Amino acid sequence: MEQGMMDAERGRVIHRRKRTGTLAVVVAVQNVVVAACLIATLFLYLDFPKDTSTDTIVHIEFEPLTVPLGNMTLKFKEIASKYKMDVNTDKNKIDITCKGPYIWYMDVCYKSLTNGMVTTGILQLKMDDTVVSNVTLTVSDVLDVCRGHQSVVYLRANTKSSLDLNQIDGFKVLNVTVGLSYLLGKRCEF
Incomplete structure (x- = not known):
């Protein structure tokens, strides 16, 4: 019985590690997308003609x-x-x-x-x-x-x-x- 509980605990631990890894990948992808949008906006802003006269x-x-x-x-x-x-x-x-x-x-x-x-x-x-x-x-x-x-x-x-x-x-x-x-x-x- 003790062995079954440990497996259950190990399964939860493994499951938590898997969720943490997935979350880290999602956050990293989100940060890359935000950075790409900021860079694209900066290039468009710098390239846009500014004739305010x-x-x-x-x-x-x-x-x-x-x-x-x-x-x-x-x-x-x-x-x-x-x-x-x-x-x-x-x-x-x-x-x-x-x-x-x-x-x-x-x-x-x-x-x-x-x-x-x-x-x-x-x-x-x-x-x-x-x-x-x-x-x-x-x-x-x-x-x-x-x-x-x-x-x-x-x-x-x-x-x-x-x-x-x-x-x-x-x-x-x-x-x-x-x-x-x-x-x-x-x-x-x-």
Whole structure:
């Protein structure tokens, strides 16, 4: 009887050793697979082109410009950054080269010249004299108000866009920074 128990114990010991060996093989194979995946990811990452400059995205952004009183089409002074977009010689129209969706963004500071009266100005993005987007600016204090704006607009290729200001007496735009970024990156196929 003692011999049978020992065999049973030996069998369990042998069985445990067999499970431990199988587990070691599984862990080793898993580690090799994880290492291979990490190496493949590293090679793909190092080989992937990293062009993070904005020069690969069709865009135009202007330096802040001050705005005189009155209704007018704004004249852009300095271009901060551009790619595949430009302004005409009068610096009041943006040449659109790619058809499609753009983000129109701006930062505008304005104030009322009359304290206590609500005054309003409207900035309009136009494409060939058709209004594409409006921004209404309302203020009632003589304190400066600065506001950011963004909207998605659809512009056609080979057109000209402008930024027009319509203001009521007593309203003054101090400065405005404007930009357009093409939502399809550098893909300008149509």
